[in-house]
Amino acid sequence: MSTLATRPITHSLHYSQEVLNRVSFLRKDPQFIDEALSHSETQFIPFENYLPFVNERDGLLLRLRKVEVSSFLDGETSSQNFVFLGLLFSGQSNFVYRSRYRGTPTFALDISNGGLSQCNLLETSKPVRKVENFKDLNRLTLEDSSIVSQARMYLQWLDTHKFCSICGSKTTHVYAGTQLKCSNGDCASNKGVSNVCFPRTDPVVISAITNRDNSKVLLCRSGAPRNKDRKLYSCVSGFVDPSETLEVAVAREIWEETGLHTDKVEILVSQPWPFPNNLMIGCIAIADDTQVPDLTHDCELDEVRWVPCSVLEKILKQDDSDSGFIQDELTGLNLPNNRSVAHMLMDFIVKTSKKNTVEK
């Protein structure tokens, strides 16, 4: 069995950049949150139904000052509108807490109840456009996409957990929107150690499958209704089951979807995926390509096809079209674009294949 190349430590996928110092230990400090909320440089990123706005001039995320969003921050329910995201790493900032934590405080602000018309937009913030769909999200810079990902995960989680999962009482936001608290003082969630009201992240494994000499990749075409027209070929993926290692989850998903048994699994890279709250864990799996695929276990795939890395390489180099994925008219193979973890995994196998060829 050949050896895979060295795994990358950093990567440039969407939603994955470390833009903010989250200072998670300060979320419980009311003085810090008060100072962060009231500082003149603090930025509020407005969201309507979990989608942000961009400046039409430069396409950058709309960031507002407190004076522009004061109508959302005043009043009894204001503490239910915002989430503290962190202190911005980049740029100069005059905000310093306890003489050691510096950076522009950044909050996500839910303006779904009222909309942008209730903000007092300064001229410097205009004109603006709402991000409408997945393609618009794809056009965000890596930094902006990462802030949006963090904000979306919190805002969606807060919105879908308005009642305690133990006793059914109403929940309230605490620690600047980063935790929930059951309003019933007798509830078990308010006693001892409990994580029922913490934000959740669901692990999802996604794996590219290569053969034993890394010369081919098994491309998989999903039979999901949304894939009927676009005919996208990608990797195998699925949620990690309770009490399952990532490696076992990959091998199980591969067998359930393709009928193939896996020799080896390597974990390569991870990517937050805010639709709604997943962490994609990108892996490479090695399987004997003389096995006969069997798609009849869970019937999720319509087709699998071993494709030589030499063919794949040419397709992966292409830019994606407006459709949001690469369309190769010559082979009919449509592949995920270079902002996705699936693309990165396939590209990694192609590069490994070339390296192995050179070393032979």
Ligand SMILES: [Zn+2]
């Ligand atoms: Zn409760």
